[in-house]
Amino acid sequence: MATRKTDRRASARRIEYLQIECVTPELDGGRYSVKRVVGDTVIVGADIIKEGHDQVAAHVLYKGPGDDDWLSSPLTFDFDSDRWYGSFVADRVGRWTFTVEAWTDVFGTWRYGLKKKIDAGQDVATELLEGAQIARTASRSTRSAHARATLINTAKVLEDRRDTAIEKRVRRALDDEFLALIAEAYRPPDLTRYRRDLTITVDRERGRFAAWYEMFPRSATTPDHGPPRHGTFHDAARRLPGIAELGFDVVYLPPIHPIGRSFRKGKNNSLAAQLDDVGSPWAIGNEHGGHTAIEPALGTIEDFDNFVREANELGLEIALDYALQCSPDHPWVKEHPDWFHVRVDGTIKYAENPPKKYQDIYPLNFWCDDRQNLWNACRDIFLYWIEHGVKTFRVDNPHTKPLAFWEWVIQDVQRVHPDVIFFSEAFTRPKRMKALGKLGFTMSYTYFTWKNEPWALEQYLEELTQTPAVEYFRGNLFANTPDILNEYLVHGGRAAFRIRLLLAGTLLPLYGIYSGFELIENVPVQPGSEEYLNSEKYELRPRSFDAEGNINDDIRRLNAMRRAHPALQRYANLTFHKAENPTILFYRKAAWEPLVQWTGSKPHPISPKMAEALDVVPPGGVQDILVIVNTDPFRPQETMVHVPIREMGIDEEQPYIVEDLLTGARFMWRGVRNYVRLDPAVEPAHVLLVHPPSSAASGSNQP
């Protein structure tokens, strides 16, 4: 697709000669950015409406981060949808801008009419003179002396009134060089620009595809018989090769800052801490510092730098927790008491949900009089850790801080550091979670841990992947967190852990686990609670990661599969299909994301023909993956699954091979209905790579 620089002045007109409507991708009338990942082809769609029968032409104008000049790429008309489509590749991380321009294709209209008259044997003398006029007009706009000369010469040819010249005149009028010259030089008088410039936040790939591992560095010692030693970054660094070997991409650390002493919580969240209790790392700040300091027991900033470097050398990235709240001992409490909620009695307001009191935590008052300095200080926390090599932040409870703050701080940081990723830990109402995505969070926690029935998973994942939310909200499916031990894991044991791991890692390209998951830790603090017994939030929890019963093999296999197969790296390519047994979940990760335009809340698929015109057909060699999961951790289940062979381009009659990426087994299937049996004690799932029918060779049709 040809791309050329355009004259900026030409784009500044305001009269809407043509109506340009329903431009996609657009979020809330352009108020927010949509999201893409670097290298994505951005498909732009628009309805362009003009009176009468003249031909219309249009292009998308776009510019990458920091660009001064617009680039343009043509829009193509799709007759079936009465809609225009174009595309460009977002090849850099950062904030992109685009809009659409349309105009009457005066030359094309003239040329078409001329041809029709010639075909009908009508006189075209006047038409040829009009062509000359267009050529002369164009000659006045071009900067190229050669083009100008050629256009003037063309005009002279077309104006040649001698009868003998007619054949030459018509030939010149219709030749391709003239067409190309006009396309380059003609400035349409009715150039109309869409009323808004739209923005796209282009993230690096880790913003859409990553396997996360959460660990408390203070627990990273080897367990032995005595009371556990407080782990350091040195200890944590020794964990890194193992984590890398399991195939994770991101290691996320809960807060590493000095921990408050006032009202420190004891083991199992008891109100009275013992002297040796380490406290919750989310109660940030003491005499050693606040959000830019390191808990001395973990080491120094140099130790942290080394830890980050070692991680990076292993291909791992370190993500930090960003929790905007302070313990009563945080330096800010003394230095800036006005940054908190000061009550009429002069005390600082702690967090509470009457009758519960959270006296170890002071929330910040984001609308205090010194708001500007407070917001800058909060921004500077990000900048400090970015300087220390951290490019990913898991943001604690963003829904309890003003949305306006997040929008400002994310944009302010990403303006300079567009590769920074913000991960929203908001478990709140769907609209609030989505609002954080719109405002700028790169990805978000989800309700995944509470969705354990196939129907619930299907409904929820469709909401995430088959609604306009795909344009701005990326779910990261954590299978557990220090706060959430779901009863499905409590009751389902090892098989349940294997099932949930596989679901998390294959449903969406972003997933994560919190350490201990691989060891099937599932004892709640009390029956029915989602809190862990002896929760690591309040005490040290050294672990033997090769303890018996671990599911490291499952993790390793899953992460390897995810890296090998593009279908598992895509977000919106998820569709659910029928398994006749309702305890079995059956879904497809398509080789390629569907080309869908979200106009309003309605998906408009782009036709294969148009996809080809836009050069966005899937590359060769990418294969569909079918995932079939028995969600019953206790019993083998069998079912017929209904394979979407038509969508995959497979014939009703032709057998095809599916290859289980978990076991290597290959099966020959045929048609829509095929049989599976899944024993959770052996393998609770199939992850089937679909081989196109031509490569079918052998196998059984009963995997």
Place this chain on the structure above:
Amino acid sequence: MATRKTDRRASARRIEYLQIECVTPELDGGRYSVKRVVGDTVIVGADIIKEGHDQVAAHVLYKGPGDDDWLSSPLTFDFDSDRWYGSFVADRVGRWTFTVEAWTDVFGTWRYGLKKKIDAGQDVATELLEGAQIARTASRSTRSAHARATLINTAKVLEDRRDTAIEKRVRRALDDEFLALIAEAYRPPDLTRYRRDLTITVDRERGRFAAWYEMFPRSATTPDHGPPRHGTFHDAARRLPGIAELGFDVVYLPPIHPIGRSFRKGKNNSLAAQLDDVGSPWAIGNEHGGHTAIEPALGTIEDFDNFVREANELGLEIALDYALQCSPDHPWVKEHPDWFHVRVDGTIKYAENPPKKYQDIYPLNFWCDDRQNLWNACRDIFLYWIEHGVKTFRVDNPHTKPLAFWEWVIQDVQRVHPDVIFFSEAFTRPKRMKALGKLGFTMSYTYFTWKNEPWALEQYLEELTQTPAVEYFRGNLFANTPDILNEYLVHGGRAAFRIRLLLAGTLLPLYGIYSGFELIENVPVQPGSEEYLNSEKYELRPRSFDAEGNINDDIRRLNAMRRAHPALQRYANLTFHKAENPTILFYRKAAWEPLVQWTGSKPHPISPKMAEALDVVPPGGVQDILVIVNTDPFRPQETMVHVPIREMGIDEEQPYIVEDLLTGARFMWRGVRNYVRLDPAVEPAHVLLVHPPSSAASGSNQP
């Protein structure tokens, strides 16, 4: 619902402390107005998102045409949809504006927290002091001396630190007077306004409910044996009582202006007119004048004024044709040749679609250099006829003139004459037809004439009534036009005419026929053509309107029914239901329009609970209507229809009475499936008024 004036300055803030999203009704991000009819309750919805747990309050701000001050009406939170709703009544014709404001309900949050602490037996000394602070803040914003004094006094009560005062303090803190005072006086510091003001075009009722009748006044003579005499406005006036008696609301006249002589079309659209041929009235203008003149053969402007007056006295409204094109003899061609497309050879360009030439028509060049005068002249045509009592214009082929022109001229006219109705005669691609609706056309022709199969009618009418198009596009279902004689009418004869009449008049509240329809005129100029033989467009066609076989009784009955039953006057209350025989169309016109918010392209029904809170429950006595039409004009058809009893609040077991408004017959039905048989030679349809089960008494269940 309380409504109060609000301080204008308070509404001018810009920081988005809260996010206000997805405000409805909104069209294309506020670029265009939605449509309502005077007296409608406008339901406003909004998502309001704020961090944390504080309570939120919100209201809709609105103002009617010409209002300087905003009025406000509270928004109520709907927990189930996590959305806020409010409403106001659009009680005047013209352009309304509204937006939404939201803020933290500091007082409500405080009051709720105070109650919780009191219930938990906790100390509330500090809370009471905070309440005093709120009271003092509010006292500074109120203009009422009494309110100020009461608030200061309340603050003093709350600040009373004597132990003995605690009961009195708490009572005062929670009493309703304090609550009401604060609601009136407190100015929230985080008042946030939605980023756009949205507009609503409120039409008079004829914009949504009217029966149209099209007639050529020049044909309004009585047929006899000689060549017909050219009819006048006097003749046409003699037709009016008959038309009024049939129950029509609007009489629409094709152009009444002097008709061009150059290249005048002869009978049956022949290129060579005879001397006595009257020509097509759409070739406007000759030496007697142009768009503001009257064809002398029709009479004078005084005759026209009398005609309009006589119509009005009969309760009829006159609609004129507005066709922006000129015959070569139009005065503008001499006075303003620059308003046309002047070709390089100096001639004026006529309309053509190569190889076809339309030499009797010059299109205007809306983008000529003298554009401003041309556009004003076009606007002044409207103003001229408005002065002569015409408030409705049927606009010929608007899709061949710039959309920007229509948007300007409609707004310019409606600014002074908001009761003027513009009816778009655009038969073009759906997006272009819809664009004209968005830009301001009050109503539009549709594809109805070409939709004759039940499935096609269902699909098309659902597109018109159950998509966001209901917000701005109102279809007027003409059963025929001088240009469209559908083959269904050609082949189906009298029964087909009765069927199409009934469909047009019951599917939507706007419908029309072109004269001759009532006489079953259905001879095409040639087989397969949609043009009439001896089309009235090119010659005089006097008629005997009481000729045998006329369907005047059907028309009279239909229009009376429409006037008597509110369900037939509503637009979006149409739903289709199953008839087991596919030649039978079964639909319901509900007693009340569904309360739907269009967010994007998705309908969100408003819950009955919220409807009650908004006071938009249907008034008593309005009844559902069920329409069952046999679309086979040749044979009786029978079927079981599936009555949507659940939606109508009827029990599975309870019998209910349906009363045929066409024949007066009453039938007792029960449950979902009921039997009907429709003989097109007798009555091709039932129009059944549904009587609630309590009034059921007698009847057969086989109509």
